[in-house]
Amino acid sequence: MTSPIRLAINGASGRMGRVLLDLARGDARFALRAAVVGAGAEPVGAPVGGVEAPGALRYSAGWAEAPPLDVVVDFSTPAGLAAALDHCESHGIALVAGTTGLDAALEQRLQRAAGRIAVLRSANFSLGVAVLTRLLRQAAAALPGWDLEILEAHHNRKEDAPSGTALALGRAAAAARGTTLEAEAVYAREGRPGARRAGSIGFAAVRGGDIVGEHTALLAGPGERLELTHRATDRAIFARGALAAAAWLAGRAAGAYTLDDVLMADA
Ligand SMILES: NC(=O)C1=CN([C@@H]2O[C@H](COP(=O)(O)OP(=O)(O)OC[C@H]3O[C@@H](n4cnc5c(N)ncnc54)[C@H](OP(=O)(O)O)[C@@H]3O)[C@@H](O)[C@H]2O)C=CC1
Numbered sequence: 001m002t003s004p005i006r007l008a009i010n011g012a013s014g015r016m017g018r019v020l021l022d023l024a025r026g027d028a029r030f031a032l033r034a035a036v037v038g039a040g041a042e043p044v045g046a047p048v049g050g051v052e053a054p055g056a057l058r059y060s061a062g063w064a065e066a067p068p069l070d071v072v073v074d075f076s077t078p079a080g081l082a083a084a085l086d087h088c089e090s091h092g093i094a095l096v097a098g099t100t101g102l103d104a105a106l107e108q109r110l111q112r113a114a115g116r117i118a119v120l121r122s123a124n125f126s127l128g129v130a131v132l133t134r135l136l137r138q139a140a141a142a143l144p145g146w147d148l149e150i151l152e153a154h155h156n157r158k159e160d161a162p163s164g165t166a167l168a169l170g171r172a173a174a175a176a177r178g179t180t181l182e183a184e185a186v187y188a189r190e191g192r193p194g195a196r197r198a199g200s201i202g203f204a205a206v207r208g209g210d211i212v213g214e215h216t217a218l219l220a221g222p223g224e225r226l227e228l229t230h231r232a233t234d235r236a237i238f239a240r241g242a243l244a245a246a247a248w249l250a251g252r253a254a255g256a257y258t259l260d261d262v263l264m265a266d267a
């Protein structure tokens with residue numbers, strides 16, 4: 001029998017972190033070794049699971065006292081991800097990164113880190129969005145003259161816009177049409193922006209209530225319209241995908257991996 005994968009959850013007090021902790025604690029593939037939260041966060045020092053016992057795993061602020069680990073799963077903030085990346089790089093630990101809304105400098109740091117450690121990133125760890133992305137690539141290439149708009153809706157606590165998933169969908173569609181998102185993206189319209197530029201890819205973001213995450217790729221042609229929609233209703237879909245990725249990534253050689261690598265291994 002192989003020993004369980006030594007796992008840390010970064011952002012453990014967040015919406016995603018709480019779901020990940022619940023799933024990971026009951027998952028025999030893993031030994032949960034650290035639950036990292038922001039400095040000054042409410043649960044620092046409290047036992048994970050709420051039961052006081054000698055030797056109980058406790059929420060920690062930062063990585064200074066982290067035990068030996070095989071993989072870190074991060075759903076936190078850009079600053080939280082940067083701190084986790086520092087720790088993973090200096091200790092040779094694999095990193096599964098789900099945090100979105102990164103700036104260009106952190107994107108580049110992650111790319112460079114993949115030369116030294118195994119890094120798997122995805123803006124969306126659900127199976128449905130993986131399939132939506134493939135369908136959109138096909139549709140965008142098959143309907144080259146149609147206007148493409150990407151619409152997303154999320155809860156009222158989300159900090160970044162457009163969502164990481166919306167951007168990834170836009171990037172996939174642009175590549176399928178032989179161009180780039182940088183060349184085609186239109187992120188805002190107000191006042192009198194004028195007629196739509198052919199080939200552009202528009203984005204619209206809705207924020208409200210407790211919407212878990214919805215994405216529509218709308219392709220509009222003359223006299224007809226195609227809409228591809230994914231609706232998440234439970235964060236467990238992302239957490240299950242991220243844990244599958246962690247189990248697959250632990251022990252791999254340095255490199256930049258994607259969720260498709262994991263899904264192809266399962267196929
Ligand atoms: N890729 C995917 O499939 C998905 C990605 N996401 C992304 O994951 C991220 C988190 O989402 P969500 O859980 O909803 O957000 P939350 O705001 O609920 O959680 C983020 C958590 O990170 C913690 N945090 C802040 N700073 C640090 C730090 N330096 N080190 C460790 N933890 C820190 C916060 O703790 P505190 O505020 O208490 O300090 C907070 O609890 C977002 O970027 C979101 O877009 C979300 C769902 C799916």
Ligand SMILES: O=C(O)C1=N[C@H](C(=O)O)C[C@H](O)C1
Binds near residue numbers: 100123154162214
């Ligand atoms: O912040 C969220 O909640 C989510 N973020 C991800 C994104 O930005 O695409 C994935 C999912 O839609 C939920």
